[in-house]
Amino acid sequence: MVQIFVAYRNGESITAYQAIKLKNYKEISTAFDQAELFDHPDPQIALPVFPKSNKNGTAYFSHYSETPPELRKRNGQMQMNRDMSLTHKLYAQVFSRVRTLKIAAYQHNTSKGQEITLHIRNAKIEAPVREPKTGIYYFIDVLLELEATSPYHWFYQWNGRLALEIKVTHPIDREKRDSLNQLGFQIFEIGFKQSTIKKIEEYNKQKLSEEDFNRLIEVFRQPFKEGRFVRSGRMLGEAHFLDDFEEQYHMIFGYEAQKEELEKQMVKLTFEQKKLQDKIKSDTDNLEQELSDKRQAFNSEFIQREIAVQKLENSALTLVNGANQKKSEIEKTYSDKENELKRYDEILRKSSSLEKIADNQKYRLEEKDKIIASLEARKWYHLIFNNRNK
Incomplete structure (x- = not known):
């Protein structure tokens, strides 16, 4: 069953x-x-x-x-062929409930994925697609009806929708891929590491109620809600253009190509501008450094000269102070000599006065001596006379 x-x-x-x-x-x-x-x-x-x-x-x-x-x-x-693994059921629910999805799309002949942002209007799980010629139904794991993409030309290249195929137990077969491509469905196949599959399938070994299932959905949906997860996968085939989409695609693709070229030129011009600004800044910095060095050298020389002038002024001041001190000493010596001379003059004056006094005294003494001698002579005369008179 x-x-x-x-x-x-x-x-x-x-x-x-x-x-x-x-x-x-x-x-x-x-x-x-x-x-x-x-x-x-x-x-x-x-x-x-x-x-x-x-x-x-x-x-x-x-x-x-x-x-x-x-x-x-x-x-x-x-x-x-409908996968019943828990991993498949879980991620079908996850991708059907996100409204913005970032993918890294790898083509079969490229080793580098192109990052594309999907803005999702609606999502259908196990979306049936009937091939009108054969009447065969193909079931798309999750059919995303897109509101927009970034870059925008993918919206028109994919006819406004993207078929997500979740690869767990088996890949999509060629018949389904080619038929869906012919009907205008671009297929994006998402695979998983075996370690991831094993981890998720472990939950099947325990009781898994609807609440548990919804809780797992929210756990695995969270990184996509926060926009911090890019899901990588392979683009299978190429969708056939539906009416009106091809013309819009070429117009948008041409516009985006021109925009990309202009952005490249802007990047180049910005780079050249930055390069020129860096050169101007470098030259300005070098000139400022040179001026700063010269200013520093000038200031250093000026300071040295100021120091030399200060030394000269200090030396001159020392000489002046020495001269003034010498002058003061000389003036003091002159004053002392002058005072000494004055004292000598005073002494001479006093000496002259004393000589005069001495001369006067001497004269007076001589006069006295003369008087005394005269008196002595008279005395002797009287004595002699008196003796004769006796």
Whole structure:
């Protein structure tokens, strides 16, 4: 028995978890004769299914036992290639719930991915696409209806949509790829490391309720919501242009090519401008450095000369002070000599006065001596005379 995770209600996809919730709320009937859920979007081949869950809580759709076995076998064979791994189911939900997605797109002949930003209007899981010539239905894991892309020409090159194929258990087959390309669908195949797949599939070994499943979706969606994760993958084939998109593509592509060329020229001009500014700055810095060096040398020489002049002034001042001191000493010596001379003059004057006094004294003494001598002579005369008279 083939188990599927996505069924169709009124032509729109619905997951088994969503269907179980609607059944529990009695918003849908799961009775065979009132079935609202089908395994295929084409009413001519669609068979009714009902949601259920296993002992671990994993939800899936199953065919009714009332459906003839040959029809169940027929549709089961059509569903064989639909991946039921938890990794596939989980990332189908993740990519259907983001509104901005950054991808690194690798072509089959390139080793470098081109980064493209997708602005998503709507997303459909297990979107059915019918090939009109054969009537075969192909199911796109997640069909993104784009609002815009950056660069913008991808929007028109992809006819305003992008088919995400999630590669877990097997890659997309050539027939599906070529048919979708011919119908105007660009395919972007996203693969995963085995370590990532193993880590996610471990959750299948434990009870996985709808709440657990939604919590895992939010955990793995968070990096995309924050815009910090770029998902790499391969572009498969090339979508055939639909009406009106090819003309718009060439116009936008030409505009973006011109814009890119102008941006390159702007980058070049900016680089040349910066180079010129750097040269001007370098020359200015060198000139300023040269002027600074000269100014510093001049200031240094000026300071040295000031020091020399100061030394000369100090030496001159020392000489002047010495001369003044010498002059003072000489003047003092002259004054002392002058005073000494004055004293000598005074002494001479006093000496002259004393000489005069001495002369006067001497004269007076001589006069006295004369008088005394005269008196002595008279005395002797009287004595002699008196003696004679006796």
